[in-house]
Amino acid sequence: MALISRWKADFPVFTQSDQPLYYLDSAASSLVPKVVADASYQYLLNEHANSHRGFYPLSAQLTQRIEDIRAQVANFINAPSADNIIFNSGTTAGIHLVANGLNRLKSGSGNIVISAAEHHANLLPWQQIAENSDIELRVVPLAASGQVDMPMLERLIDDNTLIVAVTHLSNVLGVENPIASIGKLTRQHGAFLLVDGAQFAAHGKVNVQALGCDFYVFSGHKLYSGHGSGVLFASDVAIAELAPVVLGGGMVNSVSVSDSAWATGVRKFEAGTLNAQAIIALSAGLSYLKQAEAEGAHTYLAELTQFTLDKLSAFGGINIYSVQQSKPQSIISFNLERVHSHDVAMVLAEHHIAVRAGHHCAQPLHHCLGVGSTVRISLGLYNQAEDIEQLLVGLETCRQLFIAR
């Protein structure tokens, strides 16, 4: 089995320094290929202006470019139309827009359902609503599979459920939730479904219509696109119920000192100057990812994940919290028995290995796992067997340093 990446050479960071880099932290931010950096650079040199404002060609062309990218993003997640795509700064911002803009959440009663595996970005906004109103926050536990416990979910959703907000792919366990089934259940009760796609978007084909969700959120920086871009998909029904949260330039049809009329369509959710540089990078990143997918990226990464799981199991003395799945999903959290995750991460850093250690912004999930923190490795297109071999060298050093014989 030749687990050598055909994409690694696309990422200049690996040849930039004489120090090696074993980057196993793509779930935090994936690295950026040269084509994306080039697109950003060309934009800044030749196309930079304020979009959606000017009558001169530079601005008008940029406006057109951004609207084309809106269509490209719609296509990426199979949204019905570009009019369902709202640009913002990331997943956190997208969830915030929904939590603070949805009319039904202002009624002050009912309930919101989330899962125990949520990233704080998909927990704290709902928690705050519950604290400030009579709306109840219900948290569905996880089944042994690491997925949302479906029978429990069925019990917790009722006709007073306003919205269900769950992650598509856990950023700690790497487990994919059965979103389409959750969507069905949600619709039966007239609730909205928000899916946190921050992790999944890099790892599988997203089809928001097949999933049956009303909102789907993700961030460009986990999609090889650098920082600054985010996408909120909202269905037509959802948009009709969503009020703008951030108010300002570019989102209105007419304004007087006493009264304003919002622009129609998604532009009313995009007040202020759009981050065109980040949106153009996102476009280049999505094209790059699409090409890689056509070249077999998903299968490659599933094989590499399985290889990693097998190696870690064989190493011994490691508690792996990710559950075996038919299609392993590039994220593995573990602890070396009797060694704190931060000590592991420090020693790995001395071996030029980048991992994440801590609670990964998912403290409630760590409570469920019964641990304070974990080491997380997450794979990207540039990873290959060599990275995992080096990881094992680093872990062996940890074992020698910390575990008294």
Next chain:
Amino acid sequence: MSALYQQALLAHHQSPVGFNLDIKFDSAKSGHNPACGDEITVKVAVTDGVITDIAFEGDSCAICRASASIMCEQLKVTPFTQAKSIADKLIAGLESKENLSELLGDSYAPLNAVASFPIRAQCAQLPWQTFQLCFEELKP
């Protein structure tokens, strides 16, 4: 082999002094480092202004544990107010990246390298900050 985890520090990590909460105590306090999840409980017994016993326990990283071990080793049978001033110095010394063995003596040498890793300096400070809470409760 490792810049941070030198033998002397690892020795404290592997056989920590005072890792035993089963002591008679006058004050028990818990400390928590939200940045990394370290949790520690420190207990002290003070008689006639002198620390007669001090112990710790918790789920923490090697740096925190070694620092707590050094604390228990150094503060036992020390006048309470003098112990407080050692804690103040150590916390400030880690903050300003001072050489701890020059500042406080050779027993603190295992922590010298920690100051160069600002995120981990917090881990070394935690036991001492928790001890300061005990001091606040019992202070003469």
